[in-house]
Amino acid sequence: MTLEPPPPGSVDSGSAEDGLVAPTGRFRIYLGAAAGVGKTCAMLEEGRRRRERGRDVVIGFVETHGRLHTAECAGDLEVVPRLQVEYRGARFEEMDLDAVLRRRPQLALIDELAHTNVPGSGRHAKRWEDVLEILDTGISVVSTVNVQHLESLAESVEAMTATPIRERVPDWVVRRANQLELVDSSPEQLRRRMVHGNIYPADQVPAALTHFFSTHNLTVLRELALRFVADEAEEVLLQEDAAEGPAAATTLETEERILVAVAAHPAAGHLLHRAARMAARLKCQVEVLHVIPDDATRERDRGALAGLEQLAQDLGQRWQVELADDVPGALVRFARRHHITQLLVGAARQHGWHPGATTLQRILRGAGEAGLDVHVIALEPSPRPSGEAASKAAPRPPAEL
Numbered sequence: 001m002t003l004e005p006p007p008p009g010s011v012d013s014g015s016a017e018d019g020l021v022a023p024t025g026r027f028r029i030y031l032g033a034a035a036g037v038g039k040t041c042a043m044l045e046e047g048r049r050r051r052e053r054g055r056d057v058v059i060g061f062v063e064t065h066g067r068l069h070t071a072e073c074a075g076d077l078e079v080v081p082r083l084q085v086e087y088r089g090a091r092f093e094e095m096d097l098d099a100v101l102r103r104r105p106q107l108a109l110i111d112e113l114a115h116t117n118v119p120g121s122g123r124h125a126k127r128w129e130d131v132l133e134i135l136d137t138g139i140s141v142v143s144t145v146n147v148q149h150l151e152s153l154a155e156s157v158e159a160m161t162a163t164p165i166r167e168r169v170p171d172w173v174v175r176r177a178n179q180l181e182l183v184d185s186s187p188e189q190l191r192r193r194m195v196h197g198n199i200y201p202a203d204q205v206p207a208a209l210t211h212f213f214s215t216h217n218l219t220v221l222r223e224l225a226l227r228f229v230a231d232e233a234e235e236v237l238l239q240e241d242a243a244e245g246p247a248a249a250t251t252l253e254t255e256e257r258i259l260v261a262v263a264a265h266p267a268a269g270h271l272l273h274r275a276a277r278m279a280a281r282l283k284c285q286v287e288v289l290h291v292i293p294d295d296a297t298r299e300r301d302r303g304a305l306a307g308l309e310q311l312a313q314d315l316g317q318r319w320q321v322e323l324a325d326d327v328p329g330a331l332v333r334f335a336r337r338h339h340i341t342q343l344l345v346g347a348a349r350q351h352g353w354h355p356g357a358t359t360l361q362r363i364l365r366g367a368g369e370a371g372l373d374v375h376v377i378a379l380e381p382s383p384r385p386s387g388e389a390a391s392k393a394a395p396r397p398p399a400e401l
Contacts (some may be wrong), residue, residue: 025140027114027131031229032146033221034213036199037185039144040064040111044073046142047109051077060094060108060134060141061127067198077109084103085121087148094121097130100139107140114149114169128169145169147225151314152276156175159219161212170314171276175232182229187218259333259340260317262308263290264301266381269311271346273375276315278342286317287338291330293323328347332366343372346379 003208011254028046040062051057059079064070069216080103083096090369094117100108115127117217124130131141154165157195174180191213193199193282200208211217259276267275275286290305347361367374 004090025107025135025138026179027135027140027177028142028181029174029177030142030144030181030183031174031225032144032183033185033225034146034148034150034190034218035065036190036193036238037183038072039183041073042181042183043109043111043142043144044070044075044077047077047107048075050107056106057155058100058103058105058108060100060110062109062111065199066201069198076209078105079110082126083121085118085120087120092118092121094118095127095130097122097124097133100134101137104137105139108134109213110141110143113145113173114167116167119285122326126169138201145174147221147228149175150228151311152273152280153224155270155273156277157221157224161217163262168314169273170316172316175316180229180232182225184222187215187222190218191215215300227280231283254306256282256342257338257340258282258284258342258344259325259331259338260286260288260289260344262305264304264306264308264345265346265379268308268346270379271344272308272311272315272317275317278344286312286315287320287334287340288312288317289320289322289329289331289334291322291324293325293327298349328362328366330373331363332370335367335372336370340372342375343352343367344375344377347376 030042032039042064044059047057048058059074059077061082062070062074062079064074080096080099081377082093083099085092085094095110109129110131113128113131117125117127117130122130124133128288131143134141148154148161148165149169150171151168151169152171158165185242190199191209194205194209194213197205203388231290258275258279262271272286272288275288279286288308290308292301309319320329320334322334331343331345334340343363345360364374366372
């Protein structure tokens with residue numbers, strides 16, 4: 001399934017017909033449910049097709065994971081030499097960002113968008129940051145990513161598979177792509193590839209089939225990937241409808257809108273992830289509001305809120321802060337101004353703010369008058385760090401799942 005939203009006012013730098021160079025390069029992503037579906041081969045085949053049409057194509061970075069077929073797909077495409085990096089007594093290879101920029105091709109093939117760069121290997125911590133810098137110079141990029149590495153879904157996949165997802169990419173980066181294509185494979189086919197040694201080495205196959213690559217897990221991952229691409233397709237249709245005139249705009253204004261009320265609670269990130277999953281199903285925007293009762297509270301919570309604000313941005317949510325003594329009243333007033341239809345608040349038994357009976361009653365009363373649905377979400381008292389915090393807790397560059 002291919003999704004190609006129309007980029008208003010942009011010029012395709014990979015177009016042979018006009019010969020023009022776009023202010024920013026075009027971005028294509030191959031999305032898969034798991035390792036082994038064929039994302040890297042699809043990217044390499046796309047590169048060879050572009051070269052046959054006269055485009056200047058290079059491999060910025062491709063990870064074969066020892067798979068012979070993947071290496072064969074690269075053919076004789078030009079490869080930008082990799083950067084050799086020493087880290088904690090071991091030697092690693094990373095993409096040489098500056099070498100790609102100096103080479104300045106029309107199209108760069110860059111594998112594993114969510115990859116965490118080895119510390120000290122360059123000016124960016126994540127490969128997706130390298131890709132954005134390349135795009136900003138006018139070079140087009142084709143990349144790959146697995147669905148479990150999307151920030152909004154990683155937490156759910158961790159819980160389902162009992163496997164840490166340390167490498168993550170913000171949803172907004174993937175949604176920025178001009179083209180998003182799903183590389184699909186049935187769970188049965190993936191498991192056959194695994195048994196035949198086409199994904200992992202033979203000694204890792206039994207454990208993989210029992211755990212991450214179980215039929216149940218692969219079925220759920222496939223559904224997540226299908227939903228993500230379908231949600232993107234519907235968003236493109238909504239944008240096109242909005243551009244057609246007032247009638248379409250009226251339709252857009254009837255959509256759901258979600259507001260998340262957050263405090264400086266160690267598990268508040270769970271609320272943001274829950275809202276992101278709801279928004280993906282409802283195809284709507286999420287507003288995040290932190291109400292500060294006084295300046296002393298603002299200063300005390302500054303550090304904790306910085307991480308929440310960054311997570312909200314990674315999930316494509318809009319972060320808002322208001323100063324008000326009356327927290328329930330501020331939430332309801334904000335909801336009225338922004339035409340919110342659903343409010344998420346967190347409830348925790350320990351450690352920090354939770355809506356007590358009186359506070360919750362006031363929120364429910366005000367929400368009822370405003371026609372607002374309220375979801376009270378249970379928060380774990382001691383959650384595992386998410387996103388970049390998890391990556392920093394385990395700095396060793398992990399292999400792709």
